[in-house]
Amino acid sequence: METELKEVEVVNRRSSFNSMDLTVRFLALALTLVAAVLLGVNKETTTVSVTLISSLPPVDVPVTAKWTQMSAFVYFVIANSIACSYGATSLILILINRGRNKLVSLTVTILDLVMVGLLFSTVGATGSIGLIAYKGNSHVQWDKVCNVFGEFCNQVAVALFLSFAGSIAYLLLIVLAAIKLHKKF
Numbered sequence: 001m002e003t004e005l006k007e008v009e010v011v012n013r014r015s016s017f018n019s020m021d022l023t024v025r026f027l028a029l030a031l032t033l034v035a036a037v038l039l040g041v042n043k044e045t046t047t048v049s050v051t052l053i054s055s056l057p058p059v060d061v062p063v064t065a066k067w068t069q070m071s072a073f074v075y076f077v078i079a080n081s082i083a084c085s086y087g088a089t090s091l092i093l094i095l096i097n098r099g100r101n102k103l104v105s106l107t108v109t110i111l112d113l114v115m116v117g118l119l120f121s122t123v124g125a126t127g128s129i130g131l132i133a134y135k136g137n138s139h140v141q142w143d144k145v146c147n148v149f150g151e152f153c154n155q156v157a158v159a160l161f162l163s164f165a166g167s168i169a170y171l172l173l174i175v176l177a178a179i180k181l182h183k184k185f
């Protein structure tokens with residue numbers, strides 16, 4: 001009777017880890033998907049007055065901000081798309097495998113670690129460009145642009161936050177795998 005109770009307890013622990021793993025994995029997929037789409041559709045056009053010669057009236061020029069104009073934003077969209085695609089693939093693999101093949105579990109954990117590095121690097125790159133856009137850089141005479149493209153900058157900030165949350169979700173998946181490994185010993 002006692003061994004049956006222990007077996008049921010072990011099965012309950014495994015299923016709670018699996019359901020938590022699946023939930024966090026789906027959350028990471030959703031966060032990176034929304035971050036990639038949010039920045040990928042981000043575009044704002046505004047009119048800027050430019051004074052060419054002080055004796056002439058200013059000329060109104062339409063200016064557009066798009067995510068494709070900055071390499072850090074392109075990297076952000078591609079990295080989040082990769083993380084989202086990987087999240088969907090790993091979710092399917094985890095559902096099919098159900099912990100039977102240790103090699104699949106190990107590969108998924110290693111790739112989770114790769115996604116953490118990829119997402120943290122893109123958050124850093126995009127965050128640095130976003131900070132320059134928000135504050136400017138007086139040392140190299142770069143003006144701020146978020147005062148002109150407010151909506152664009154706000155969408156970048158939200159996408160950045162979502163991507164950071166997605167990278168934390170992938171980091172949590174690694175922690176869950178480490179706890180699962182520790183429980184076996």
